[in-house]
Amino acid sequence: MNQVLACIDGSPQAAAVCDCAAWASLKLDAPLTLLHVLDHQQYPAAAGNLSGIIGLGSREYLLEELAALDAKRSKLALEEGRMMLDAAKQRVLTAGVVQPDVRQRHGDLVESLHELERDTRLLVIGKQGEDSGNDRQLIGSQLESVIRTLHRPILVTPASFSAPRSVMLAFDGSDTTLKGVEMIASSPLFQGIPIHLVMVSEDTGDSRALLESARDALAAAGFEVHIAIRAGEVEPTLHAYQAEHGIDLLAMGAYGHSRIRQFLVGSTTTSMIRTTTTPLLLLR
Numbered sequence: 704m705n706q707v708l709a710c711i712d713g714s715p716q717a718a719a720v721c722d723c724a725a726w727a728s729l730k731l732d733a734p735l736t737l738l739h740v741l742d743h744q745q746y747p748a749a750a751g752n753l754s755g756i757i758g759l760g761s762r763e764y765l766l767e768e769l770a771a772l773d774a775k776r777s778k779l780a781l782e783e784g785r786m787m788l789d790a791a792k793q794r795v796l797t798a799g800v801v802q803p804d805v806r807q808r809h810g811d812l813v814e815s816l817h818e819l820e821r822d823t824r825l826l827v828i829g830k831q832g833e834d835s836g837n838d839r840q841l842i843g844s845q846l847e848s849v850i851r852t853l854h855r856p857i858l859v860t861p862a863s864f865s866a867p868r869s870v871m872l873a874f875d876g877s878d879t880t881l882k883g884v885e886m887i888a889s890s891p892l893f894q895g896i897p898i899h900l901v902m903v904s905e906d907t908g909d910s911r912a913l914l915e916s917a918r919d920a921l922a923a924a925g926f927e928v929h930i931a932i933r934a935g936e937v938e939p940t941l942h943a944y945q946a947e948h949g950i951d952l953l954a955m956g957a958y959g960h961s962r963i964r965q966f967l968v969g970s971t972t973t974s975m976i977r978t979t980t981t982p983l984l985l986l987r
Contacts, residue, residue, distance in 0.1 A: 706804075707731060708819060709827040710812070711739045711791045713783070716829025719864040721791050723982060724827040725798035726866050727858065730892050733824055736804040737791045739784040740812045781807065813848045825892075826857045830976060846976065850985060856886070857985045859976060867951035867982070871899040873941055876913040879956030883986040884917045887954070888924035897927040899950060903940045906932045938975055945981070954984040 709724035711717055721737075728735035788805040795803050808815045816826065828849060850857055870893050874880050884900075887893055900917055904910045910932060918928045929948075933940050945953060976983060 705824050706734045706736050706822055707825045707827060708736050708738055708816070708823045709791075710816075710829065711737050711787055712829070713787060714829050714831050715862050716831055716860060717787065717791065718794065719860045719862055720827055720829045721794040722798065723858060723860040723864040725795040725800050726864070727825055727827060727892065728795070728800050728803075729798070730894070731824065732891065734802070734804065735795060735800050736806060736819075737788055737795070738815070738819070739788050739805075739807045740815045741780055741784055741807070741809045742812070781809070812845050813852050816849060817852055820853055820855060823853075823855050826853060826855055828857060828859055830859050830861045830979075854987045856987060859979075859983045859985065861980060861982070864982060865951070867893075867896060869897045869899065869948065869950045870952045870954060871901055871941070871945055871948070871950040873937075873953065873955035874900045874902050874914060874917060875904070875956070876902070876910070877956060879986060881917070883954065883956055884920055886986065888921050888926070894925070897929065899929045899931065899944070899948060901930075901941065901944050902932045903935060903937045904932055905934060938978070942978065950981070952982045952984060953979060954986060956986045 707724055707728045709720050711720060724735055724737070727733075784807050788807060792803055792805055816823075826849075828846065830846070846859070870887075872880070872883060872887065874884070887898065898921055900914055900921075902910055902914050914930050914932065918930050921928045931944065933944060935943075941953070944950075
């Protein structure tokens with residue numbers, strides 16, 4: 704479990720994924736792998752039985768032509784993927800990454816990522832896929848499935864990326880966010896970057912005690928830490944704090960045991976990913 708894995712496709716996010724993955728690889732001192740998965744449904748590895756399309760036993764040459772067209776489409780798509788990987792490799796080399804690895808697979812994205820999960824320390828993926836269109840609030844069709852399936856931190860990036868100068872952790876006192884605090888404290892990813900711990904809750908003694916304990920753990924690891932407890936609805940409250948303080952990256956647990964859990968499981972998860980304009984780190 705040591706590599707940074709970056710998903711490369713033909714989307715507008717591809718350059719940002721490269722920049723984000725290169726930054727993470729250098730900060731973590733971890734090898735970087737660039738992955739392109741050719742969708743087996745859109746581009747089957749081999750043509751199936753097409754006789755039902757043209758009528759059983761009729762016009763065999765049409766069947767052969769259809770099979771040949773499918774094979775040609777798949778070959779061209781594979782070549783396009785190799786070209787994208789070559790361009791991505793050059794971009795991360797320019798950013799300072801040493802010996803990035805490139806991989807191309809033919810199959811299902813979620814299954815491919817699951818197979819590589821054991822060796823993955825951090826997954827970097829674009830907010831939108833190549834079929835998402837130009838609407839900035841649309842998200843990739845497989846992104847939610849990836850988030851629900853993988854048990855590794857996932858860094859989702861929008862169409863542009865620059866190295867963050869500040870980070871906000873949406874803290875709710877759950878096991879997931881407590882582990883997130885431990886991960887941040889022990890990881891070089893955010894070293895030297897101010898951390899804002901923000902809790903959307905009533906300002907009770909218990910809430911403040913949890914927040915202060917997390918602050919102390921991060922401060923002991925050498926971080927500059929700011930804490931805040933805000934009342935309100937989770938999504939707009941987090942966005943408002945982030946905008947108020949000009950925070951470049953938002954981190955949160957993918958699952959928790961309070962309002963954050965209700966917020967992150969179901970349709971509101973999609974809403975948060977849609978509306979964020981900065982990279983979003985989902986902790987597992």
